[in-house]
Amino acid sequence: MTIKIHGDPGSGSLRRVTTAARLMSVGIERVNVDLFKGESHTPEFLTLNPHGLTPVMVDGDVVLYEASAINLYLAEKAGSDLLGRTPRERYEILQWMFWSGEQWRVFSTLTFDERIVKRLLGKPEDTGVVALAARKIREAAAVLDARLADRPFVVGDRLTLADLDIAAPFSQSERTRVPFGEFPNLVAWQRRLLDTVPAWAETRKEVDDRIEGVLVAAGISP
Incomplete structure (x- = not known):
């Protein structure tokens, strides 16, 4: 099935x-x-x-x-x-996946709702909410940037589910203007994913085409 x-x-x-x-x-x-x-x-x-x-x-x-x-x-x-080659690696991957849900993705999603969804609804963004989300993103990004200072991927020397979980907010980052660009190791890691993981680069185009199509249909400049 x-x-x-x-x-x-x-x-x-x-x-x-x-x-x-x-x-x-x-x-x-x-x-x-x-x-x-x-x-x-x-x-x-x-x-x-x-x-x-x-x-x-x-x-x-x-x-x-x-x-x-x-x-x-x-x-x-x-x-x-x-999901890991050893029990220890598996738990480390799970740790970062849970970290992503608790400390990371939620604030990027909140920013998307304020800066994209509200535009589609004809409503102004709540600047207080956007500022709060940006502060939380910077706090988490500082931890992640330090983590990526001496390693190519979040866990070990290869791609894992932890990378995919944490990379997800980059799907909308240019539109939402979240402050990822302030963290060079984070930017380099995302570039590495796009350059070395063809599936990640291919799915990026699907996201871009879809959101840009929605914005254009609503008369909003992407």
């Missing part, structure tokens, strides 16, 4: 899943869900994820939402070393 992944191609979280699936050679069937048309809030979709968010994975009777959980599932199913 084919694993179905429901999501909007403009989503950085969907990008994490589609990239991981390609890297692990896991066959998936994409099911498009247009977030900007409210398709994630239909009664049918809400039975899959009551939060009305994507991506969502359906593999037979297994339904999972949250991209990190989906990637862990796919990695275990594929026996992939993206």
Whole structure:
């Protein structure tokens, strides 16, 4: 049975899943869900994820939402070393994936909601919220920048699921103007991912095309 992944191609979280699936050679069937048309809030979709968010994975009777959980599932199913080659490495990868959810991605998502989603709704951004998110991003980025000062990837000397989790906010960073550029090791790491992980570079174009199309359709300059 084919694993179905429901999501909007403009989503950085969907990008994490589609990239991981390609890297692990896991066959998936994409099911498009247009977030900007409210398709994630239909009664049918809400039975899959009551939060009305994507991506969502359906593999037979297994339904999972949250991209990190989906990637862990796919990695275990594929026996992939993206989840670590040793128990110690696995726990370190999990530590950074949890760190990403708690300390990192949430503030970039908040900035996207203020600077992109509100523009689509014709509402002004809340500068206080944007400033708070920028402060939290800088605090976390300083930790990550130090981590990447003497290593090519977040854990060990190769790509893991930790890198994909933490790299997700770069999917929208040029549009949201989050302060990633202030941290040279972080910028160099993202460039390294684009240069050495073809799947990450390919999925970037999908995100860009989707969001730019939505903005242009709304009469907003990308």
